[in-house]
Amino acid sequence: xxxxxxxxxxxxxxxxxxxxxxxxxxxxxxxxxxxxxxxxxxxxxxxxxxxxxxxxxxxxxxxxxxxxxxxxxxxxxxxxxxxxxxxxxxxxxxxxxxxxxxxxxxxxxxxxxxxxx
Numbered sequence: 001x002x003x004x005x006x007x008x009x010x011x012x013x014x015x016x017x018x019x020x021x022x023x024x025x026x027x028x029x030x031x032x033x034x035x036x037x038x039x040x041x042x043x044x045x046x047x048x049x050x051x052x053x054x055x056x057x058x059x060x061x062x063x064x065x066x067x068x069x070x071x072x073x074x075x076x077x078x079x080x081x082x083x084x085x086x087x088x089x090x091x092x093x094x095x096x097x098x099x100x101x102x103x104x105x106x107x108x109x110x111x112x113x114x115x116x117x
Contacts, residue, residue, distance in 0.1 A: 005108040006094060010041035010101045018104050021111050022053050040104050047100035051077075054107045060090075062106075066099050075102035077110040 008014045018040045038046040051062045060079040066072070074095045081089035094105035 005105050005113055008105065008108075010096075010098065010104075012037065014041040014101075014104055015039060018050060018108060021108055021113070022050060022057070039100075041101050042098070044100050047103040050107055051103060054110055058110055060110065062103075064099055064103060072097040073099040073102040075099065075106040077106055079110075 005017075008017065015037050019037060038049070040046045040050050051064075054060065054077060055062055058077070058079055060077040063074075063076045063078070065074045072095075074093065076091060076093040079090045092106050092109035094102045094109065096102035096105055
């Protein structure tokens, strides 16, 4: 069973889960030692690179707010629906203490969750 991404804390385990789920076989850790794994969950620049990859993968747009009432930060990926192909609008969102953490949690939801450990 996949871990509950809404409760995953920032850190190396979440960074690894993000790399596997979002980048798959292109994951930086697949060709680099773990100490070189980008700090997606703690660094806004690394997290922003993640949003670009998710947006391309699922054709969604992203919204990130800092200082949001639901948590310190809030991230949302939205894929617009298309009536011609009977696809409803989908939204994946997360609130967290920091923007990078919220982005990671929302991104994992958008691609189907964290892979099995």
